[in-house]
Amino acid sequence: MLADLHCHSLKSDGQLSPSDLVDRAAEQGVTMLALTDHDTLAGINEARQQAQKHNMEIVSGIEFSSVWNGIGIHIVGLGFDEQHPVMQAAVERQEHCRFERAKTIAKKLEKQGVEGIWDKAVEIANGAQIGRPHFAQALIDLGKVNNMAQAFKKYLGAGKAGDVKTLWPDMSEVVSWIRDSGGVAVVAHPDKYKLTGTKLKLLLKAFSEAGGNGLEVTTGGMESSFSKRMAQLCDEFHFLGSQGSDFHGPRPWSELGKFVPMASSVTPVWSHWQ
Numbered sequence: 001m002l003a004d005l006h007c008h009s010l011k012s013d014g015q016l017s018p019s020d021l022v023d024r025a026a027e028q029g030v031t032m033l034a035l036t037d038h039d040t041l042a043g044i045n046e047a048r049q050q051a052q053k054h055n056m057e058i059v060s061g062i063e064f065s066s067v068w069n070g071i072g073i074h075i076v077g078l079g080f081d082e083q084h085p086v087m088q089a090a091v092e093r094q095e096h097c098r099f100e101r102a103k104t105i106a107k108k109l110e111k112q113g114v115e116g117i118w119d120k121a122v123e124i125a126n127g128a129q130i131g132r133p134h135f136a137q138a139l140i141d142l143g144k145v146n147n148m149a150q151a152f153k154k155y156l157g158a159g160k161a162g163d164v165k166t167l168w169p170d171m172s173e174v175v176s177w178i179r180d181s182g183g184v185a186v187v188a189h190p191d192k193y194k195l196t197g198t199k200l201k202l203l204l205k206a207f208s209e210a211g212g213n214g215l216e217v218t219t220g221g222m223e224s225s226f227s228k229r230m231a232q233l234c235d236e237f238h239f240l241g242s243q244g245s246d247f248h249g250p251r252p253w254s255e256l257g258k259f260v261p262m263a264s265s266v267t268p269v270w271s272h273w274q
Contacts, residue, residue, distance in 0.1 A: 001031050001032060002028075002029050002030050002031050002032070002257050003030070003031070003032035003033075003034075003243060003244075003268070003270055004025060004028075004030045004032070004033055004034070004243070004244050004245050004247070004256055004257050005032070005033075005034040005036070005059065005061065005076070005078060005186075005242050005243060005244040005269065005270075006034065006036050006061075006063070006076055006188065006189075006216065006219060006242070006243075006244025006245065006246050006247075007021060007025070007033070007034070007035060007036060007244060007245055007246065007247040007248075007256060008035075008036065008037050008038070008063075008246075008247065008248045009021045009035055009037055009043045009047070010043075010126075010128050011037045011040055011042040011043035011128050011129070012037035012038040012039070012040055012063075012128065012129050012131070013038060013129075013131050013133050013248060014037070014247070014248045014249060015248060015249030015250070016249065017043075017046070018035060018043035018044070018046040018047040018050065019046055019047070019049075019050040021035065021043075021047065021247075021256075022047050022050040022051050022054065022056065022058075023050065023054075024256055025056070025256045025257065026054040026056055028255060028256045028257040028258070029257055030056065030256055030257045031055075031056055031057065032056070032057045032059060032270065033047070033051065033056055033057070033058055033059070034058070034059040034060070034061030034076075034078055034244070035047045035058070035061055036061040036062055036063040036076050036077075036078075036188075036244070037062065037063065038062075038063050038064075038065065038098075038129065038131075039062065039063070039064060039065060039091065039094035039095060039097075039098060039129070040062070040091060040094075040095055040129055041060075041062060041082055041087075041091055042128070044058070044060060044061070044082060059078055059079055059270070059273070060077075060078070060079060060080050060081075060082050060183070061076065061077065061078050062076070062077045062080075062091070063075070063076050063077075063188060064076075064077060064090070064094065064169075064174045064177070064178075065094065065166070065168045066168050066169055066170065066171040066173070066174040067168050067169070067170055067171065068170070068171040068203055068206060068207075069202075069203075071193060071195075071203075072168065073171050073187070073188075073193065073203065074187075074188040074189065075171060075174045075175060075178070075185055075186065075187065075188060075212070076185075076186040076187075076188045076214075076216070076242065076244075077177070077178035077181070077183045077184070077185060077186070078183055078184045078186060078214070078242065078269060079182070079183045079184055079269075079272060079273040080178055080181035080182050080183025080184075081181050081182045081183075084180070084181035084182065086177055086180040086181050087177060087178075087180075087181035087183075090174075090177040090181075093169075095129065097166050097167070097168070098129050098130070098131070098166070099129075099130070100166075101164050101166045102121070102129075102130035102131070102135075103118070104164045105132070105135055105156075105162045105164050106118035106121065106135075108161040108162060108164065109135065109139075109155060109161055109162055111161070112155065112161050114139065114142065114144055114155070115142075116142060117135065117138055117139070117142065120138035120141055120142055121134045121135050121137075121138040123138075124137050124138055124141070132152075132156045132162065133148075135151070135155070135156060135162060136148045136151035136152060136155075136156055137151075139151045139155055139156075171206065171207065171210065171212075172206070172210035172211075175207065175210040175211050175212045176210070176211065179211045184213060184214045184240060184242075184269055184272050185207075185211065185212040185213065185214060186212070186214030186215060186216060186240075186242045186269065187203070187204065187207055187212065187214070187215050187216060188216055188219075188246075189216055189219045189222070189246055190215065190216060190230060191219070191222050191223070191226050200233075201233070204233060204237050204239075205237075208237050208238075208239070212239075213238070213239055213240055214239055214240045214241070214242050214269050215230055215233060215234055215237070215239045215240075215241060215242065216230070216241075216242045216243065216244065217230040217231050217234060217241040217242065217243060217262045217263065217266055218230070218243045218259045218260045218261070218262050219243070219244055219245065219246050219259055220244070220245040220246045220247065220253060220254035220255070220258060220259050221246075221253040221254060221259075222259065222260060223260075224260045227260045227262070227263070228263065231262070231263035231265055231266050234266050234267075235265065235266075240266075240267055240268065240269040240271070240272060241262055241263075241266035241267060241268055241269060242268075242269040243259055243262050243268075244259070245257060245258055245259055
């Protein structure tokens, strides 16, 4: 069995449709997949239907944005009831936050002289959540920049007009949404937060006290030494271990099913629902 429990489709900020994502995962040998789009469940049904063609197991998944001590932390939910009222309300709330953020970004860019940016971003998103990658492509299409890097450097990066902060919920609240819906809450890509060892342990302690019980031990691009450390922390905090590519599109460092093997000492998260 090869499980990839962290990936994204064009329903959030990925490049492939849920169906194409499943097909690519099957080509890579993945047999268990969780589509964890940001703050939305919009692609899961399509992924599940496509997975039947490959005899692939689809696990319900989502990646929620949250805040802990002023730091943005992403929490992956796995194996929950997608129709649970708590989960439905949580997704509605997060999607509303993202929509309002997108509208604010558009207004700020219009004040910078970028006319028609909202309509172009909506067109590019094509029904998906509107995020900064869509605005970046819109800036390219409108002739304001030549590439994605320029779009972020000039308009969307830190401190620029399109750098709009969103008041995400506290991490503990996000954990409660997932747990109340019958799922496992998992700290996503712990190597991405650039925390010291001490701060990471404080984060995991707070996460555990909130009811979280999972940690991504290995993700696409994670160094093997860091993965080993995460395995040790799983043991220390009695966490279930998860793994995933964090695939967004065809990139060498985040192919579906490609990551450092999870240590055998870790109890895998899928033991919770198998």
